Amino acid sequence: GGKEIIGPSRASQIMVHGFPGFDNLRTFEDFVLSYDRRTKTAHWVCEHLTPDRLEYDPSVDRAKCAFRSDESMHAYFRSDNTDYKGSGYDRGHLAAAGNHRRTQNAVDQTFLLSNMSPQVGKGFNRDKWNDLEKHVRKQTKKCVNLYVITGPLYLAKKEGDGNLYVKYKVIGKNQVAVPTHFFKSLLIERRPGEFEVENYLMPNEVIPDSVPISSFLVPQEMIERSGGFLLFEKLDKKKLKLVNGKAGGWW
Amino acid sequence: GGKEIIGPSRASQIMVHGFPGFDNLRTFEDFVLSYDRRTKTAHWVCEHLTPDRLEYDPSVDRAKCAFRSDESMHAYFRSDNTDYKGSGYDRGHLAAAGNHRRTQNAVDQTFLLSNMSPQVGKGFNRDKWNDLEKHVRKQTKKCVNLYVITGPLYLAKKEGDGNLYVKYKVIGKNQVAVPTHFFKSLLIERRPGEFEVENYLMPNEVIPDSVPISSFLVPQEMIERSGGFLLFEKLDKKKLKLVNGKAGGWW
Numbered sequence: 001g002g003k004e005i006i007g008p009s010r011a012s013q014i015m016v017h018g019f020p021g022f023d024n025l026r027t028f029e030d031f032v033l034s035y036d037r038r039t040k041t042a043h044w045v046c047e048h049l050t051p052d053r054l055e056y057d058p059s060v061d062r063a064k065c066a067f068r069s070d071e072s073m074h075a076y077f078r079s080d081n082t083d084y085k086g087s088g089y090d091r092g093h094l095a096a097a098g099n100h101r102r103t104q105n106a107v108d109q110t111f112l113l114s115n116m117s118p119q120v121g122k123g124f125n126r127d128k129w130n131d132l133e134k135h136v137r138k139q140t141k142k143c144v145n146l147y148v149i150t151g152p153l154y155l156a157k158k159e160g161d162g163n164l165y166v167k168y169k170v171i172g173k174n175q176v177a178v179p180t181h182f183f184k185s186l187l188i189e190r191r192p193g194e195f196e197v198e199n200y201l202m203p204n205e206v207i208p209d210s211v212p213i214s215s216f217l218v219p220q221e222m223i224e225r226s227g228g229f230l231l232f233e234k235l236d237k238k239k240l241k242l243v244n245g246k247a248g249g250w251w
Numbered sequence: 252g253g254k255e256i257i258g259p260s261r262a263s264q265i266m267v268h269g270f271p272g273f274d275n276l277r278t279f280e281d282f283v284l285s286y287d288r289r290t291k292t293a294h295w296v297c298e299h300l301t302p303d304r305l306e307y308d309p310s311v312d313r314a315k316c317a318f319r320s321d322e323s324m325h326a327y328f329r330s331d332n333t334d335y336k337g338s339g340y341d342r343g344h345l346a347a348a349g350n351h352r353r354t355q356n357a358v359d360q361t362f363l364l365s366n367m368s369p370q371v372g373k374g375f376n377r378d379k380w381n382d383l384e385k386h387v388r389k390q391t392k393k394c395v396n397l398y399v400i401t402g403p404l405y406l407a408k409k410e411g412d413g414n415l416y417v418k419y420k421v422i423g424k425n426q427v428a429v430p431t432h433f434f435k436s437l438l439i440e441r442r443p444g445e446f447e448v449e450n451y452l453m454p455n456e457v458i459p460d461s462v463p464i465s466s467f468l469v470p471q472e473m474i475e476r477s478g479g480f481l482l483f484e485k486l487d488k489k490k491l492k493l494v495n496g497k498a499g500g501w502w
């Protein structure tokens with residue numbers, strides 16, 4: 001197909017299968033984000049990818065992009081670069097820069113700190129999580145439309161006293177939450193009207209290279225219950241052919 | 252004044268000084284609530300009290316009220332009575348039952364579990380927190396209008412490694428968060444157009460009877476930054492005569 005018109009209608013195109021929530025929405029040129037002012041990072045971001053849209057403009061240069069505060073957030077609730085400095089964590093993209101190279105503005109917007117979460121660098125952001133981002137682009141080349149929702153999670157863990165606790169570090173003067181996990185849910189329109197879903201959940205820690213990304217597939221409900229949102233709610237489930245690689249599998 | 256009309260306009264009356272947020276709003280007969288589907292308890296509730304509105308109908312009976320799930324929330328995100336059972340925590344009201352005795356329906360709605368958070372019972376819910384609720388009603392009798400916003404907080408704490416962590420227990424199969432703290436912010440219209448603010452922050456733990464509630468007054472910014480919302484944002488600060496009992500004090 002030809003180039004789509006970039007305009008006000010793009011958000012509804014990205015969100016056509018439903019909004020997980022409506023808290024502090026930001027509609028950027030090429031992705032939509034819901035911001036959590038308590039944790040100072042997003043609830044989720046949603047992207048819409050197509051084979052055409054992945055073809056990038058060679059004049060677009062990631063090296064020109066700068067990590068920067070999202071001034072559209074109130075000063076009490078935004079993170080800044082100093083929060084990350086010396087923390088030991090990367091500023092990890094939620095909407096991946098590599099998915100938005102059709103315009104300089106689109107890729108620039110992925111560098112806003114509202115689109116970042118503190119991620120373990122080596123062994124996660126730069127390795128296994130990056131593999132998952134590459135998997136998304138690889139799938140995009142073999143489908144009609146791909147929708148991907150990405151976000152941080154804060155999972156409860158059983159402690160010695162037998163009780164469950166949610167525990168996460170916060171960094172910098174703005175107390176930016178370090179998520180315990182990240183998820184990525186892919187809705188792949190393989191052929192027109194035929195869909196597949198893949199739900200990945202990864203711990204925010206060093207993951208050995210030898211572990212395949214398929215070992216991080218989880219039931220969608222696990223992400224939804226702990227995240228506090230529903231994914232691709234408007235999708236007609238009858239059109240769903242594969243879930244986590246299986247016919248009639250988990251939903 | 253005479254009885255106000257209870258109808259669609261009541262929410263805008265309650266929220267006249269601004270909404271702290273817009274996430275999963277519920278407008279009940281006599282209070283407004285924003286629900287956090289991640290923690291399975293509210294972000295905040297807001298009430299509007301007047302001397303008239305505290306005069307209760309003697310036929311209204313709290314004993315007829317039952318704690319019950321808020322079926323308006325998706326099953327993944329609502330708490331139920333079994334979550335609290337055996338947990339050691341009370342189902343603590345955010346909008347206090349005693350503030351809503353003008354109709355049976357109004358007080359009944361305060362017993363929805365969306366209006367509850369797990370609170371330490373003896374020494375907190377039944378004692379110091381209850382004292383604070385009584386203080387609100389006492390203040391109401393000496394003013395024109397009183398607006399009160401109440402909610403749970405999850406405050407970070409420094410651990411042995413020098414880092415800050417947010418840590419809270421979750422209870423029951425729905426993993427309802429046990430807040431580390433609760434806040435109550437009072438906006439008191441002492442005389443028409445003259446306002447006072449009191450911001451209380453209490454730990455969710457046994458508090459000795461000897462500690463006065465005034466020792467829990469905190470700068471409003473502390474509540475706003477950790478809660479991820481702004482309180483009484485629309486109030487013209489020039490009309491603010493006292494903050495935490497002091498002229499020209501903290502805001």
Ligand SMILES: [Mg+2]
Pocket residue numbers: 092093125126130
């Ligand atoms: Mg990355």
Ligand SMILES: [Mg+2]
Pocket residue numbers: 343344376377380381
């Ligand atoms: Mg109580």
